[in-house]
Amino acid sequence: MSLWGGRFSEPTDEDLKKLNDSIGFDNRLYRQDILGSIAYAQAIRDAGVITADECAQIITGLEKVLAEFEQGLFTLVEGDEDIHTAVERRLTELVGPVGGKLHTGRSRNDQIATDMRLWTIDAIGTLDEQLDMLQTALIGVASQHTDTLMPGYTHMQPAQPIVAAHWLMSFFWMIGRDRERLQDAKRRASVSPLGAGALAGNPFAIDRDTLAKQLGLSSYSHNSLDAVSDRDYVVDVLYAAAMLGAHLSRLGEDVIYYSNPLFGYLTLNDRYSTGSSLMPQKRNADPMELARGKAGRLLGNLTGLLGTLKGLPTGYNKDLQEDKEALFDSFDTVMTILPVVTAIVSTLKINADKMYAALTDDMLATELADYLVNKGMTFREAHHIVGEVVRESERQKVGIRSLSMDAYQAISDKFEPDLYEALQFEKAVARKAAAGGTAPEAVRQQITAAKAWQQSFNQE
Structure with missing residues (x-):
């Protein structure tokens, strides 16, 4: 039996049913619908209903x-418009007319709003476990490469040398912010x-505070009109998922570039690579x-729901049915991606020799400017002078480490033979020892801090 058909003289059109x-x-x-109904039954019992x-x-x-x-035995039948209708229909088949009393004082509006919140909280818990595993994988690989030098890039152009662990750990902190956003949404x-x-x-004397606690929720809504139409938390989750997607996309972009033979920094495990139907040699980071x-x-899921919500009048509107597919799809999408990305990170081969071979003298230009600063020159002047050095090295078609002392001193008398000592990749990296820097010791401290953050977050 439909939950609402009494005032209509004709059955619902079939095309309308599909919509x-x-x-x-x-x-x-x-599951959430049934658990919510069990709690509500207890609430109306306590209220004497x-x-x-x-x-x-x-x-x-x-x-x-x-x-x-749970056992896969539930059968949907004609007329099961939604999960609420299906559950109540089957309940009444099992217990008789008394099942019809369950909906007393309750609407599908507050029912679906409750179901969605309970489902969202469960989903965030599941998603957080996967993100924790990805963070653990990042730490695991990074810990093995705190001394592995590689080029660092800005604007996708060679910039300064860093260690591979520093690159990997940058994604740890991105994922950490994703986890924090999801926990905010959960709250x-x-x-x-x-x-x-x-x-x-509700016209009956139900105890909403007790009801909320029975559902495992922190509090109850203070305005019934807002309660049935609030989908802010769904947007919060969709935003968190979109940001997570952006972070995974950035990791993907790096892996795609760095695993290209032109770079050769990384090799993906065969289990997580694909080939070409035409070109036998291909190894793709699909x-x-x-x-x-x-x-x-x-x-798209985020912007779609925001577009739906922005023009709604006060109260519940059927447009809110659009929240579910967006939320479910974002959750399913992320949960499909994460295990594979985590496995790729865990099995990633770092080709340290290729990374080191890609280091070029021009990545030490900033070190040369810092050298002049240590000689008493202002950084702005040092920057200009090193620019002249780079121009001269390009003219002579040699690296700045191979430029002669005569050539250096022709540009500035501040240059002395000890400059060649400063122009070493290992020393350039080691100098970035301030907290958060790429020096091996700083990165090891960063990893220790990351483990502490992870442990603390998991205990909250």
């Missing part, structure tokens, strides 16, 4: 419905709308291209 019915995607909310015996019958029936879902999701009714509140590509999809 209106959400059971095709909201059936994954079955149903008897203890009726409550026990309803809960027993709901537990049976849950078991059917805002932990508010119970149950008891808000359709928009005006998984990272997919991670890069799906970032656009995650962004």
Whole structure:
């Protein structure tokens, strides 16, 4: 039986059913819907709406419905418009007319709002576990390469030498911010709308504070009109997912470049590479291209829901049905990407010799400017003079380490023979020893700090 058909004289048009019915995607909310109903049954029992015996019958029936879902035995039938209709229909089949008392004082508006919050909180927990595993993988590989030198880039142009661990750890902190955003979203999701009714509140003396605690939520909504239409937390999660997608895309971009034979810095494990149907020699970083590509999809889900929400009038509107597919798709997309990206990082081969061979003299130009600063020159003047050195080295077609002392002193008398000692890649990296820098010792301290951050975050 439909939950709302009494005032209509004709059945719903079949085309309208296809548009209106959400059971095709909201059936994954079955567990949250049933747990919310069990808590609500107890609330209306305590309010004197149903008897203890009726409550026990309803809960027993709901537990049976849950078991059917869990065991894959639940069968959808014609008329199951959404997950709420399907569960209540089956409940009534199992326990009889008493099942019809469960919805007393409750609307599908506060019911779906509750289901979505419970599902979101569960999903964030699952997603956070995967992100923790990716962080662990990053730390694991980085710990092996705190002394492995590689070129660092800005504007995708060679810039300064860094260590490979520093590059890897940059993604640890990006993922850390993603985890923090998701936890913020989880906190805002932990508010119970149950008891808000359709928009005006519940007419029975239910204890909403107790109800929220039974659901494992931190508090309850203070305005019933806002409660049924608030999807801010869904946007929060979609934004967090979009940012995560952007970070995974950036990692993917680097891996794609660095695994190209022109660079040769990285080699992907065969299990996480693909080939060509035409060119037998190809080794493609397709998984990272997919991670890069799906970032656009995650962004689309965010902007799509924001577009839906921005023009809604006060109260619940059917437009809000659009929140589910966007949220579910973003979660599924990220959960498809993350295990593969984590495995790629864990099995990544760092080709230290190729990285070192790619270091060029021009990456030491800033070191040469710092050398002049240590001789008492202002950095701005030193910057200009080193620019002349670089121009002269290009004219002579040699690196700045091979430029003669006569050539140096023709540019500035501040240059002395000890400049060649300063122009060493290992020393250039070691000098960046301030906290957060690329010096091996600083990076080892960074890894220690990252482990402490991870441990602390996981205990919260």
